Amino acid sequence: MTRLTETNLPAFAVPKPGYDRRALKGGIVHFGLGNFHRAHQAVFLDRLMNAGKGFDYAIVGAGVLPSDAQMRDVLAAQDYLYSVVEQSAGASNPRIVGAMIDYLPAADAPAIIAKLADPETRIASLTITEGGYFIDAATGHFDPTHPAIAADGKTPFIPKTVFGLIVAALKARRAAGIPPFTVMSCDNIPHNGRVTREAVVETARLSDPELAGWIAANVAFPNAMVDRITPATSDRERALIREMGIEDDSPVFCEDFIQWVLEDNFPAGRPPLEDAGVEFVADVTPWEMMKIRILNGGHAIIAYPSGLMDIHFVHEAMENPLVRAFLDRIETEEIIPVVPPVPGTDLTAYFEKVKERCANPKIGDTIRRLCLDGSNRQPKFIVPTIADRLARGLPVEGLALESALWCRYCAGITDSGQAIAPNDPNWDRLTAVAALARGDPATWLGMADIYGDLGRNPAFAAPFARWLTALWEQGTEATLKGWLGR
Known part of the structure; x- marks a missing residue:
């Protein structure tokens, strides 16, 4: 067994950096060095560097939490x-990625600000999860009153949030006459660039309105659509990589599919990522909506019936005839018909690829992960499609059933009586409301931060109530059979 280090690189008979890492410069400071970033953005950069390009855009990691x-x-x-x-269904292909050259001390504000303020830094990128943007669920906008943000407003010279650090660094660059870096979100949220712009600007406004x-007026925040299924690393993955001859304490296992569509708005410069497979476009909105509604919405459709029926892995859910038929019918009848056209893309073919990816047995993706954080994900992935259909006078039977399944899941017990461990930042609230909704379904739809005014629309509320009642009285399997006519 060989430990993964620079010195030992020649010993590994797998694809690995073919470039001199000593020649790399840290042009990108990245917040959120989780598995997705390391399997996505970093892989594209590694590809580029192996092609002899982009050496000024190596990654320097940054973390805001002591953890x-x-x-x-x-x-x-x-x-x-x-x-x-x-991992494809038939093969597992390891590679060693070398696009990262440093990781700043965790939560060390002076060190992070200094690197961001360095003229060498051209891009600050983020994968801080959907819940990391301090969005007020009731308004859909950045919440400057959040205690962490308010604290950065009072003491901007010792910021503790990503946005406070970015503001402090931009202030330092402005004072030194250094052009601003581009701020690039790679998180799975609609219009992620616009969301990040609001967060940075409003954080700055608390302490320096002129800034x-x-x-x-001067900082670019391009929108992006990113996609790659990347489960968490566990002892299982660490054991598998050792079987491949690599002693790596932080491997990343992912699917073989990868996609990045990015708006070309980088005034400070950017690596030629189009040479590594990134698609640059003027407006990412069509790709973003396709992915969020068909893929992420599809994940929600798979997740909750599977969770209630004690299915553990996503590929096992795709092997269940009821779950697969449930996904097929909602996507083809209710979701895809209201997704706007995407240039150069067949939406039906895209959905077929989604099913193929979800059925990949090598990934080991879990139903619990798909069920995670519904209070943040449902308003982004499911509710907008419901709203679009209702605005057009179209039925929402399947989506109402999906919503009822989420409510039933949040009651905290599966159909077999197994307890569901807390799986949402707002779990206590959700379980309390789900308990009340068993007798009064309108209680669930009354969560305005999730559903807005939709809960009062009888075209949605009536089928939701009917399906929730059926789920409690008949169980998930019988309810799905009823809707599917089986």
Whole structure:
């Protein structure tokens, strides 16, 4: 067994950096060094560097939480190298990624600000999860009153949030006459660039309104659509990589599919990522809506009936005839018909690829992961399609059933009587409301931060109530059979 380090790279008989990592410059500071970033953005950059390009855009990691120190320590011990295992149904293909060259001390504001303010830094990128943008669920906009953001407003010289750090660094660059870096979100949220722009500008406004105006006028925040199924790493994955001859404490296992569609708005410069497979477009909205509604919406459709029927893995759910038929019918009858056209893309073919990806047995993706954080995901992935259909006078029977399944899941017990461990930042609230909704379904739809005014629309409320009642009285399997006519 060989430990993964720079010195030991020649010993590995797998694809690995073919470039001199000593020649790399840290042009990108990235917040959120989780598995998705390391299997996505970093892989594209590694591809580019292996083609002899983009050497000025190596990744320097940054973390705002003390808990990020563990990941930093693990990666530092490996010279910031790690393995990515791309898995199709028939093969597992490991590679070693070398696009990261440093990881700043966790939660060290002066060190992070100094690197962001360095003229070498051209891009600050983020994968901080959907819940990391301090969005007020009731308004859909950034919440500057959140205690963490308010604290950065009062003490902007010692920020503790990503947005406070970005503001402080942009202020330093402006004072030094250095052009601003581009801020690039790679999180799975609609219009992620616009959302990030609002967060940065409004954080700046708390302490320096003039700076906020300068940021709004001068800093680029391109929107992006990103896609790759990347489960969490467990002891299972660490054991598998050892079987491949690599001693790596932080491997990443992912599917072989990868996609990145990005608006070309980088005034400070960017790597030629189009040469590594990134698609640059003027407006990412069509691709974003396709992905969020068909793929992410599809995940929600798979998730909750499977969770209630004690199905563990996503590929096992795709082998269940009821779950697969449920997904097929909602997608083809209710979701895809209201997704706008995407240039150069057949939406039906895209959905077929989604099913193929979900059925991949090598990924080991779990139903529990798909069920996670419904209070943040449902308003982004499911509710907008319901709203679009209702606005057109179209039925929402399947989507109402999906919503009822989410409510039933949040009651905290499966059909077999197994307890469901908390699986949402708002779990206590959701379980309380789900209990009330068993007798009064309108209680669930009354959560205005989730459903807005839709809960009062009888075209949605009536089928939701009917399906929720059926789920409690008949169970998930019988209810699905009823809707599917089986």
